Amino acid sequence: MVKENVQAGTKAVWAGEKDYLVHGATQVPIVLSVAYGYDDMDEWYDVAIGKKKGHIYGRNTNPTVQAFEDKVKILEGAEAATSFSTGMAAISNTLSTFLVPGDRIVSMKDTYGGTNKIFTEFLPRQQIDVVLCETGNHEQIEAEVAKGCKILYLETPTNPTVKITDIERMARAGHESGAIVIVDNTFATPMNQNPISLGVDLVIHSATKFLGGHADALGGVVCGPHELVEKIYHYREINGATMDPMAAYLMIRGMKTLHLRVRQQCENAMALAKYLQTKDMVESVYYPGIETHPNHHIAKKQMKDFGGMLSFAVKGGVDTVRDLLPKLQFANRAANLGAVETTVGPARTTSHVECTPEERAAVGIPEGLIRVSCGIEEIEDIIADFEQAFSHAESVLQVK
Numbered sequence: 145m146v147k148e149n150v151q152a153g154t155k156a157v158w159a160g161e162k163d164y165l166v167h168g169a170t171q172v173p174i175v176l177s178v179a180y181g182y183d184d185m186d187e188w189y190d191v192a193i194g195k196k197k198g199h200i201y202g203r204n205t206n207p208t209v210q211a212f213e214d215k216v217k218i219l220e221g222a223e224a225a226t227s228f229s230t231g232m233a234a235i236s237n238t239l240s241t242f243l244v245p246g247d248r249i250v251s252m253k254d255t256y257g258g259t260n261k262i263f264t265e266f267l268p269r270q271q272i273d274v275v276l277c278e279t280g281n282h283e284q285i286e287a288e289v290a291k292g293c294k295i296l297y298l299e300t301p302t303n304p305t306v307k308i309t310d311i312e313r314m315a316r317a318g319h320e321s322g323a324i325v326i327v328d329n330t331f332a333t334p335m336n337q338n339p340i341s342l343g344v345d346l347v348i349h350s351a352t353k354f355l356g357g358h359a360d361a362l363g364g365v366v367c368g369p370h371e372l373v374e375k376i377y378h379y380r381e382i383n384g385a386t387m388d389p390m391a392a393y394l395m396i397r398g399m400k401t402l403h404l405r406v407r408q409q410c411e412n413a414m415a416l417a418k419y420l421q422t423k424d425m426v427e428s429v430y431y432p433g434i435e436t437h438p439n440h441h442i443a444k445k446q447m448k449d450f451g452g453m454l455s456f457a458v459k460g461g462v463d464t465v466r467d468l469l470p471k472l473q474f475a476n477r478a479a480n481l482g483a484v485e486t487t488v489g490p491a492r493t494t495s496h497v498e499c500t501p502e503e504r505a506a507v508g509i510p511e512g513l514i515r516v517s518c519g520i521e522e523i524e525d526i527i528a529d530f531e532q533a534f535s536h537a538e539s540v541l542q543v544k
């Protein structure tokens with residue numbers, strides 16, 4: 145067990161591993177075994193009923209997967225954690241653990257695209273009342289929560305316009321109504337924001353993104369108090385959205401550099417945001433670290449740094465996006481985020497692909513919006529790369 149009083153970066157390197165090392169190995173093994181054998185029938189029984197520590201069957205628990213859960217749990221300052229095959233499995237299983245027909249859930253309009261689909265497509269057909277408030281409208285959320293709800297579900301910063309919601313204030317409102325307060329902390333990472341310390345009950349991550357950090361493994365995780373996490377674990381062990389041990393290993397390995405990656409990604413995002421603000425072709429820049437961001441002061445209060453995600457809108461909309469993005473040398477044009485490589489994509493083909501242009505406009509997403517997940521490259525090269533891509537797009541625009 146890593147001491148409580150060490151820095152988060154030290155925990156990222158060391159935490160959660162010691163109990164799982166075998167044969168003097170310094171690294172957590174990938175245990176692929178599906179089942180665990182017992183010669184002693186009484187011991188088998190005790191493990192099976194949870195009286196004794198151990199493993200029975202891979203859908204329930206696995207040592208490599210548990211090491212991953214322990215690391216995240218320690219980084220988030222939670223009592224317990226349970227993991228999933230993907231971030232969406234973490235979100236859907238958590239919601240399904242608690243919501244029954246007739247329940248009410250309050251959330252916001254700007255959640256991750258998949259989460260939004262759960263709210264608009266799947267929960268309503270189970271007779272669950274979903275209320276989606278304007279993102280960042282704290283008064284509206286408080287008013288809706290005060291009418292009573294089972295869950296208050298938040299995401300901050302949001303995808304793709306990095307809007308910020310005051311976690312402490314929302315946790316207070318949620319608890320006054322007896323709601324379970326959940327925050328999707330994927331964009332912030334545990335390095336920049338620890339919602340549990342701000343009063344939240346459950347924290348969810350798509351581990352696929354910053355935690356893994358290398359865009360080579362899918363996973364999700366939920367952290368919180370034993371009492372709630374045990375219920376979510378039980379739902380997951382039966383329904384089967386279990387994290388693969390190989391993915392868990394890649395997550396553990398990725399997380400050892402989480403603090404270094406995130407530090408560089410924040411630095412790059414801030415520099416890129418400032419650079420983008422100087423470009424004529426850029427209509428607006430969305431980054432919580434810049435003072436013109438509407439909720440910069442809240443971000444400053446609840447985040448250690450502002451994260452590696454930003455977005456910007458270009459003049460000329462989709463046509464400019466079409467000219468600009470293919471010219472970038474050091475950016476993957478792809479739907480993921482949080483990787484060591486800079487990744488770019490228009491909202492209309494990534495986070496909000498399921499929406500019509502009108503629906504995107506309604507949530508404040510211009511068609512020329514480009515989301516940037518900053519990588520860990522040297523920022524001079526990234527800015528030079530954007531500079532040459534802008535020059536190209538500008539010349540095309542003049543010819544037209």
Ligand SMILES: *Cc1c(COP(=O)(O)O)cnc(C)c1O
Nearest residue numbers: 230231232256328330350352363
């Ligand atoms: C990607 C993402 C998810 C979903 O995670 P998957 O691992 O792709 O299922 C959920 N929330 C946020 C904020 C995300 O970026």
